[in-house]
Amino acid sequence: MSLIQTENLTKIYGAGEAAVTALDHVNIAVNEGEFVAVMGPSGCGKSTLLHLIGGLDRPNEGNVRIEGVALAEMDDDALTKLRRQKIGFVFQFFNLIPVLTAVENAALPVTLDGVKPSEAKKRAAEWLTRFGLGDRLAARPDQLSGGQQQRVAVARALVSEPALILADEPTGNLDTRSGDEIASLLRDVTKKYGRTVVMVTHDPRIAAYADRIIFLKDGKVVDETNLERKGAADQIASKMKEIGD
């Protein structure tokens, strides 16, 4: 079973003449352990898709299923619970709290969720160590590089042990080298640690780390390229041709 499934997912902003269709009947499926990049020109609906999958926003039509459960049938409380337990978010800006150390920042969300602080810090330290920050646990954000801060942010997203990580332009605020490091780290999150990652990016270099790229344009899926299967790109292209003809 797919971890994520969208069914005719549609989101319209505004009404009447000014209405903008951000997503137009989008059907995608993401498998467990997959690393998927979502690409497309600005305004194509990339971030909207991510927000709807993460239950941060509700669609006008259609549905998102996480592990088969329809988000549309959940009330706000249930949605919040699902978000906290199953989904971790990573954004372009790291949003670390300046007065807290790396380990305190990473531990914060689960501490707020009622996990004992000692246990939360233990888990946070484990993730930070896996991400090569074992000797920087007590550093404050201003003592860390951009790339290191983003690693703390990824660790923070993982401390609640979610199945799914949603990343919105996670390398948008980083130089090329740190960007590559974060993309490679997100790949590890899927390949070494068995999580699923859906990442929105406009950067081809970063998208190349994924298993599969979904291309959106004007709110619709226009193409998918499976990078892990050799020759898959050509297969998809010829299939698209069949459909088109």
Place this chain on the structure above:
Amino acid sequence: MSVRHAILGLLAQKPRHGYELRAAFEAVVGGEEAWEVKPAQIYTTLERLEEAGLVTCVSDLGEGAEPARRIYALAEPGRQALSEWLAEGVTPTHQRDEFFVKLIVALASGESDPAHLIQTQRGRLYQELHDLTTRREACNPQTEMAQILLLDKAIMHLEADLRWLDIAEQRLEEVRRQPLPEPELRRRGRPPKGDKGSTYPPPVPVNS
């Protein structure tokens, strides 16, 4: 660019025999798949370089059961040629782009949908980008920085190609609306009597 200058450079490092030269060349350019050079090409190049006096050759009699091998070394004129080559800048080659030709042919002939061509090509480029990224990831920065540098160059070029595809996609309609480049017509065959003029400048084509 020539294999010959690379050979001169490799011989400047130390004298080598043909087989060793080929292996060293492949290591420098980043593997067989990056730039395949057949053994025959190495040997013909070496022969020419020897004829031109740029390299010298001695026979190594081989120890024990080993067969004799020809060992090549850099001669003074070779060193001169190498240093001239190194001193020159390199003109980049951006022309002869097969995909561009395909796109224009598709636009002109209507035999294929240019938007599909762009999508297919984008898939190809992403596959390539993914493969190169995976290879670069496998390189050790402590020992293989030269390989990483070469892969980074290829990756950056692919990124530029992908950006160009986006631009091409956006401008497809505009290109479609404009007349495609047409050659100016030239009269063929023997000029009619009394016409002694050359075909230059070519006559203005009559609009049909």
